[in-house]
Amino acid sequence: MRELLHSVWAEPRAPSPPVRSWRDWVLVGVVVPLAILEGLLRPDLVAPVYSTVITLALVSTLLWRRTRPLLMVAIVFTVTGVAPLFVGHEPELVTMVYVLILPYALFRWGSGQQAAAGAALILAKIGLSAAFGHLGLADALVGLVVMFAAFALATAFRYRARLLARGLDQAKLLERERLARDLHDTVAHHVSAMAIRAQAGIAVAQARPDAAVDALRVIEAEAARALAEMRAMVRVLRRAEPADLAPNPSIPDIARLAGWSPPGPVVDVELLGDLDDIPATVGTAVYRLAQESVTNARRHARHATRIEVRVAADAGSVRLRVSDDGDTGSTRPAGAGGFGIVGMTERAGLLGGTCEAGPDAGRGWTVAVALPRTPTAA
The missing domain is CATH 3.30.565.10 (Histidine kinase-like ATPase, C-terminal domain)
Known part of the structure; x- marks a missing residue:
């Protein structure tokens, strides 16, 4: 149990949290008019101005929920925990449900220490609201269930993303190994042939100049093939051009290895x-x-x-x-x-x-x- 708690506490922040995008602005743009309309049209609100102002004042925290998750959670749950002490009741707008996105973001993108601190703050806020009578017992229990559901959902998506990242890293590693084998099996094959031919050409250069010239021709052909294969691999790696769609060699192509290459x-x-x-x-x-x-x-x-x-x-x-x-x-x-x-x-x-x-x-x-x-x- 101690090891589990230590691993959770030492959990680093999720890498590369998404920056603010147009979706975040759309979310804010939807919440703001909904809060205003609800504050104007609901006749059952005890303090519509108070509820609307609180809802609108905190909606901007959605824009920093991934980059500063603990700070945004602290702002929202501190304000919603302290304000009822002066007004006497919680904000009443249903639109305020957007705050559930913040604990989700905290567990999805925050570190283990941030998640623990944020969860403690959230639970303390729910407990104090119930203790001061601002929340009924049933509402407090529902709040706890909803918060734990948000924590669990965020944790599941966090570790799912980690597994996908590990799978991608493994795929990259396997691809590098495949490229290493292909480089060795193709380019190194041509280079070895050139080395053998060069040795043969040197050996017969004085006695048989024509054989040395033949060796040079073979070296030139092998070098051209090796260069073409290397360029094809580089093009694929740099994605400058689509991969060569020619079929890979197969068993019948082994017949091309047959023959005699003096010496x-x-x-x-x-x-x-x-x-x-x-x-x-x-x-x-x-x-x-x-x-x-x-x-x-x-x-x-x-x-x-x-x-x-x-x-x-x-x-x-x-x-x-x-x-x-x-x-x-x-x-x-x-x-x-x-x-x-x-x-x-x-x-x-x-x-x-x-x-x-x-x-x-x-x-x-x-x-x-x-x-x-x-x-x-x-």
């Missing part, structure tokens, strides 16, 4: 099983995982002559296996900057699958991925 190893791709109707998220993930695995093998598999990519799908799962015949004498890096296998594992895990990578018993390195055909949140 690199031969890439052999085989697609097996029922590849129809695989969800786009799974298909894109399999492509990115295969692309990253091939890039790692080309870059780190020493003396490798062959990279085999196998994708097999059945009714329940999609499996990817990328293996090479490179030297396993030394531990390979986890990818560019050390985030390759980490990103692959995260991508597979987000779809409810697994990703394992490691050296084979004899020679080579294998990446094995298993994803459910219907993705599930892990």
Whole structure:
């Protein structure tokens, strides 16, 4: 109980309370003529001038109810608590019901200390009014129920807004992680290809100048593709242009990884099983995982002559296996900057699958991925 009270007392103010808007002025513009009309037209009022003046004098507190909630509550409930001591009764206008917005604003936007102080002031005002006979017992009980209802409603909306803000922050975090994976899986793929080609061009520049020129052409093409993808991502992030609506790569696109890029190893791709109707998220993930695995093998598999990519799908799962015949004498890096296998594992895990990578018993390195055909949140 002490921890609960301490947490309530230490509760900070709600962030970014809305500033005064046209709606606030409309609210004041509606309350003022209603109060005047009620004061003029109701014949049962004991002191119509007193009730109308009090109602009109306090209506301006609605304009600062979110930025200074405790001060506005203190003004309204102090005035309505002290004035009956001189007049003998509470303000009688029904229009005065607008004051219920103030305790709501206090619990919605104020800190824990402000809410506690304001609630104490409100309850004290109701209790004193009942003690001096300005409120009947039934009216006092109704007032308490209404105030607690306003407190509860404001608290519910406050924590609902907090949950929505946390959900938004989580969505932003997940989006940043997705962008990080995409940057690694796409741009880093092209940069790795350029590095490999540059090394090959340097190695053969003196003996075979034509091969060096071919390497430069490939580097130029890879650089153009990397630059285009980076610009597309920047445009989306800055919202300068709409996102590229081209479809994401899928499992059939893995065939583009096949071939031989001298002096690199031969890439052999085989697609097996029922590849129809695989969800786009799974298909894109399999492509990115295969692309990253091939890039790692080309870059780190020493003396490798062959990279085999196998994708097999059945009714329940999609499996990817990328293996090479490179030297396993030394531990390979986890990818560019050390985030390759980490990103692959995260991508597979987000779809409810697994990703394992490691050296084979004899020679080579294998990446094995298993994803459910219907993705599930892990």
